[in-house]
Amino acid sequence: MTLALYELVGRDSARPFSPHCWKARMALAHKGLAFETRPVSFTGVATVENGTNRTVPVLRDGESVVQDSFAIAQHLDAHYPDRPSLFGGEAGEGVTRFVESWSQRTIHPAIVSVAVLDIHETLDEENRTFFRAKREAAFGRTLEEIQDGRGEEKLAAFRRSLEPLRATLKRQPFIGGETPRFADHIVFSPFQWLRIVSTFRVLEEGDPVAAWVERCLDLYEGAARRVPAA
Incomplete structure (x- = not known):
């Protein structure tokens, strides 16, 4: 039986970038399950599998x-x-639910604040228009104003916010302990998102978080690393 994963892409269908889709990708790789990918653009997401209001991954x-x-x-x-x-x-x-909530409230906003224009640039013209309209309506600001996190003060604040993760990874190789769990895939995925859409780096060399990202990239025979960085 073939498993199929619908995931968000830009102009290049071989470069899925959504952090939520990467959580699912890594989960499938963790399970050692073969699957086919079905790339979807922003404008095509809503009707995946005959849905009327879908989100991906599906x-x-x-x-x-x-x-x-x-x-x-x-x-x-x-x-x-x-x-x-x-x-x-x-x-x-239950603990992983907490990890997801923390990640989506701490890491995701920081990635948006440094890379939302880079995401915009990965899209074709139709999807750029769609993406800009949706994001600017949601934030009440232009994309240019949303991308305000590249200053040293804001970048330093984001790095400080990772201290609970950093402290954990100083004691053990993965959030899950000696081996990765879905909690690792959740927290890794926004860093993979940034890696794929942008050349901007938020982690300093020598940071235990950066070393952990590298370990995650190598998991499952380099499943995540096979999609090249921006």
Whole structure:
């Protein structure tokens, strides 16, 4: 049975960049499951799998259609229990919910503030218009005003916000401990997002977080590294 993952792309369909789609990609690789990719542009997302208001990622697994990266991870652990666990049980799943909330409120906004114009540049003209209109309406500012995080003061503040992650990674190689879990894939994915769309770097050389990103890039025979950096 073929699994199919719908994921967000720009002009280059071989360069998926959405952090949420990367969570699902890494989850599938973690499970050792073969899957095909179905690239989708911003303007095509809403109608994936005949939906009327879809978001990606979406996984087609036989008769099942699963939307949302966390739901996909839950589906994979439930339906492929003989493969390496993404959560390590119910308690691990609960803690991972916290990790996702922290990541989306700490790392994601910082990446948007340094790379939203770079994301815009990866798109074709139709999708640039769509992306600009949606993001500027959501933020109440122009993309140029949103991308205000490249100053030294704001960059230093973001690096300080990673101290809980940094302290953890000084004691163990992965958030999950000696081996990665879905929590690692969640936190890694926004850094992969930035790596693919932008040459701007937010982590300093020698930072334990940067070393961990490199370890994540090498996971599963370099599944994430195979998509080249910007």
